[in-house]
Amino acid sequence: MQVYIGIDWSKNKHDVCFLNQQGAILTSFTIPDTPIGFAAFAEHRAKLGVAPEDCLLGIETHRLLFMDYLLSHHYSSVYVIPPSISSDSRGRFGPSRANTDQSDAHLLADMVRTDRARLHPWQPDSPLTQEIAARVSLERCLTRSIIQFTNRLRQTLWRYYPNASEVFSSLDTLIALDFICAYPTPSAAAHLSFEEFQHFAKAHRYPNPKKLPACFSRLQDLQPEPSQAVLQAYAGEAIRLAELLKHMIQAHTETQKEIQALFRQHPDAPIFDSLPGAGEKLAPALLSSFGDNRQRYPTPEALQAVAGTCPVTRQSGKKKNVHFRRACDHEFRTIVQQWARCSLDYSVWANTYFHQVWPHCRSTSHAYRCLGNRWLAIAWKLWQDRVPYDEAYHLRQHALRVKPK
Numbered sequence: 001m002q003v004y005i006g007i008d009w010s011k012n013k014h015d016v017c018f019l020n021q022q023g024a025i026l027t028s029f030t031i032p033d034t035p036i037g038f039a040a041f042a043e044h045r046a047k048l049g050v051a052p053e054d055c056l057l058g059i060e061t062h063r064l065l066f067m068d069y070l071l072s073h074h075y076s077s078v079y080v081i082p083p084s085i086s087s088d089s090r091g092r093f094g095p096s097r098a099n100t101d102q103s104d105a106h107l108l109a110d111m112v113r114t115d116r117a118r119l120h121p122w123q124p125d126s127p128l129t130q131e132i133a134a135r136v137s138l139e140r141c142l143t144r145s146i147i148q149f150t151n152r153l154r155q156t157l158w159r160y161y162p163n164a165s166e167v168f169s170s171l172d173t174l175i176a177l178d179f180i181c182a183y184p185t186p187s188a189a190a191h192l193s194f195e196e197f198q199h200f201a202k203a204h205r206y207p208n209p210k211k212l213p214a215c216f217s218r219l220q221d222l223q224p225e226p227s228q229a230v231l232q233a234y235a236g237e238a239i240r241l242a243e244l245l246k247h248m249i250q251a252h253t254e255t256q257k258e259i260q261a262l263f264r265q266h267p268d269a270p271i272f273d274s275l276p277g278a279g280e281k282l283a284p285a286l287l288s289s290f291g292d293n294r295q296r297y298p299t300p301e302a303l304q305a306v307a308g309t310c311p312v313t314r315q316s317g318k319k320k321n322v323h324f325r326r327a328c329d330h331e332f333r334t335i336v337q338q339w340a341r342c343s344l345d346y347s348v349w350a351n352t353y354f355h356q357v358w359p360h361c362r363s364t365s366h367a368y369r370c371l372g373n374r375w376l377a378i379a380w381k382l383w384q385d386r387v388p389y390d391e392a393y394h395l396r397q398h399a400l401r402v403k404p405k
Contacts, residue, residue: 347391
């Protein structure tokens with residue numbers, strides 16, 4: 001016999017509900033997120049005389065140790081149901097839409113029982129793809145942190161030592177950070193000669209010696225003299241921020257190298273590497289967002305909805321409203337919009353399309369989403385057929401479609 005299981009997860013515990021084929025509750029319980037809890041789950045299943053292969057499970061995320069346990073113990077029919085869908089379905093048990101953790105587990109089990117035709121069993125990505133996805137997520141997190149801490153450091157320097165923020169072309173470089181650590185106050189750099197400055201730059205492998213006079217000139221520009229209290233308050237913070245940024249930048253560089261090494265090993269790398277404007281950063285990010293399982297996105301529309309590049313249409317009678325899609329993978333949408341923006345310099349078709357739609361869009365970001373939406377449809381087809389992108393072929397096919405009859 002088949003049973004339908006709903007799992008309402010949380011950080012420390014999971015609420016579980018078992019239903020039979022008629023929708024009656026067989027058992028419901030709560031387990032801790034520990035090996036003891038996982039064993040208790042298996043014990044409840046065994047008491048019902050049901051094999052793992054006969055269990056159909058609904059859960060709201062795949063990023064759980066419990067999910068790893070299920071997939072490694074032959075629970076082959078696990079359905080990941082987005083929280084927005086389960087939340088909108090609460091009215092099936094009553095108009096009040098009241099809920100508890102146990103009622104949500106019951107709801108997920110019932111959705112698997114009645115709506116299974118619209119769902120797809122979760123298939124985990126290959127270990128290589130999972131590793132790329134983890135590194136890409138880390139790289140993007142480090143990028144955001146570097147920007148945040150660099151802005152904080154710049155504000156700190158502006159308060160007591162503005163020249164130090166402009167010595168080199170960018171504040172988020174190792175040589176600029178090393179300079180702040182070596183000369184953290186205006187007085188520390190006051191007696192620095194140009195020869196000593198050159199020696200410092202050479203020791204840190206500065207790539208443009210011809211620009212050193214201009215760098216040194218910016219350091220020597222007149223600046224307001226900070227009070228001793230301000231100097232004491234902010235100099236230590238600048239050194240600490242510079243040290244933190246140095247570690248983050250080094251970690252970011254190492255992570256990027258690891259991503260490239262992993263990406264080159266992936267069989268789908270030629271597909272995403274061929275996409276115009278994807279480059280070394282966005283190609284692995286797109287690959288990790290698509291994943292390995294071609295059945296996960298059976299249509300381009302399914303992929304576009306997850307990425308949030310297509311709007312939501314609500315129509316009833318004569319009323320029709322088109323809204324910005326909020327329920328989506330926001331990180332995926334950011335990646336696609338960045339790719340759309342970068343593709344303008346590498347694809348004639350993308351540049352032409354963007355300038356056609358831009359006058360009709362509410363913002364430049366909206367225009368990038370429109371272009372990204374078209375790119376996703378193209379990338380989905382390439383991904384399904386396992387072939388790289390060919391701009392010349394794309395332009396020929398496009399010309400045939402728009403050719404007047």
